[in-house]
Amino acid sequence: MAAEDLEWERSKISNQDLNMMKKLGLMKKEDAIRFPSEESYPNPPMEYRVSFVDHLIRGLSAPIHDFLRGLLFLYGIQLHQLTPNSILHISIFITLCECFLGVPPNWALWKRIFLLRRNASRNAAYNIGGVVICVRTDVEYFDVKFPDSVQRWRKKWLYIHEESANSVEHNIIPFDGNAKIQRRRSWDAEASEKKATEALMSRIHQLQNTRGKELSGVQITAYFLRIRVQPLQARKNPLWTYAGVNDANRLSSDLSAKDLEKLIRRISRLNKKDPVPSSCRVEPYSSTNPLPENHPTMSSLPPLPEDGEVEEQAIVAEDNQEKLAEANNRADTLVQKLEQSEAARKKAELVASEAKTEADEAKAKVANVEELQKRLEDAESALNEQKTAQAAREEGILKRLKSQIRRTETQTNQGFDLENPVMILSLTHFPISGASWVRDSGRCIEC
Known part of the structure; x- marks a missing residue:
């Protein structure tokens, strides 16, 4: 089993989560959401994708917004690889563009403000929530006040209905829990994008710094939750045409003040003492506050490409996609060879370790044999010395006996036979x- 598979376990969605999704109108449409039964690993039905409760309460709903589709396609990631705070970043950005800048979500502006990085700790490299969207350090942007940690969100997974589109870049790829996260060039910003978004960035700074009318990330979050339109859901009309309680994009009636405050505190870092904004200090664009005819940010956007350019770009994109697939295949082959090489290296290290152990044991045995041989030689030398000493003593005794015999014979005239x-x-x-x-x-x- 792959390491990524071990991150999945049986989904555990509480009754409190179900009640919140019902109040948000996320379960109003039949078959919009399906809940896993007893499986411990996702197996979504046809035209369903894997998502999480914390994604839905932060603005996601199917069919998903074209901007999010393009983001997943260009970054080469899947929906389950985005963290809840990353989803909220995208919801706030779309709301900012449509309600306060009066423009569609702008990819160049997005790349100037945000970057994508891997999500990993000392002990793990995640696949669920494996990438994080964060603000670039050299950009002045809204302080969104995310919670320090989002607990247990990986255990609350479900299936959302996502109809297939005709073009590849508008489709969300089918769920693949083993898909590797690979860095792409699209993760980086380009100089041309910075120049094309100067007017939009100036408007953002104006929204942030106008005294008495400062706009904050919490205000933007509270606004899209209050109007009951999911920013990450595909909509026929942009939010600058929002028509109030009669708007066709609303999923439910207004939330109670208690439910709204509870939800905002759940997805932000506001504590019980911090006030929840009841409205934005800047009036958002809507049907009651329409865009001016000479809207500056609309005229400052780079012109859209002609049809021929779009077709040419599509061909280039398709060609790049094929090259990317080939590169991925080569990378997979290299990874497989690397794994085989690593296995061979480990096996060789094991054999070398066993051989070293055997050699050490043989050296120890040789040392013992040499020690025994030396002790035997010492014993033989000592025995030879004792034999020599014994022979010398015996010879001395014989000499003394012979001398005594001679004296006895002289004195007694009797012979004495030693034998x-x-x-x-x-x-x-x-x-x-x-x-x-x-x-x-x-x-x-x-x-």
């Missing part, structure tokens, strides 16, 4: 300590 040392003496008197003894046939008789 048969039995001496027969005739009756002879030997004065010993004033007494007389007679030795007869080897026996002593007191006289």
Whole structure:
């Protein structure tokens, strides 16, 4: 089983989550959402994609917005690889563009403000929520006040209905839990994008810094939750044409003040003491506050490409896609070879380790044999020395015996045979300590 598979487990969606999704109108349309039964790994039905409860309450709904479709396509990622805070970043950006800038979501502006990076800790490289959208350090943008951590969101997964489109770039690729996250050139900003978005950035700075009319990320979040339009859902009309309670894009009636505050505190870093904004300090564009005819940001946008250019770009994109697929295949082959090489290396290291152990054991045995041999040689030397000393002592004893025999023969005129040392003496008197003894046939008789 792949490491990515281990991140999935049986979905655990609480009754509180179900009630919140019902209040948001996310379950109003039949078959818009399907919940997994007992499976511990996603197996979505045809035309369904894997998402999470925390994605939906942050503005996602199917069919999803074209901007999010393009973002997934150009970044080469899947929906389940985005964190909840990343989804909220996209919702706020679309709301900012349509309600406060009066323009469709602009890809060049997006890349100037945001970057994509991998989401990893010291102990893990994630696939679920494996990428994070964050604001570039050199850009002044809204302080959204995200919560420090979103707990247990990976365990609350479900299926959302997503109809297929004709063009490849408008389709969300089918779910693949083992898909690798690979960095692309599209993750980086380009100089041309910076020049084309100067007017839009100036308007954003004006919204941030106008005294008494400062706009914040929390205000934008509260606004799209209040008007009951999901920013990441495909809509016929942009939000600058919002028509109030009669708007066709509304999913539900207004949330109660209690539910709205509870939801905003859940997806932001506001605590119980922080006030929840009841309205924006800047009036958003809508049917009651329409765009001016000489809207500056509309005229500052780069012109759209002609039909021929679009077709040419599509051909180039298709060609690039084929090249990317070939590169991915080569990369997969190299990864497979690398894994095989790694396995061979580990096997060789194991064999070398075993051989070293055997060599160490053999050296120890040789050392023991050499020690035993030395001890044997020392013992033989000691034995030889003892034999030599014993022979010398025996020779000395023989010399003394022979000398004694000679003295005895001189004194007694009797011979003595060392080989048969039995001496027969005739009756002879030997004065010993004033007494007389007679030795007869080897026996002593007191006289």
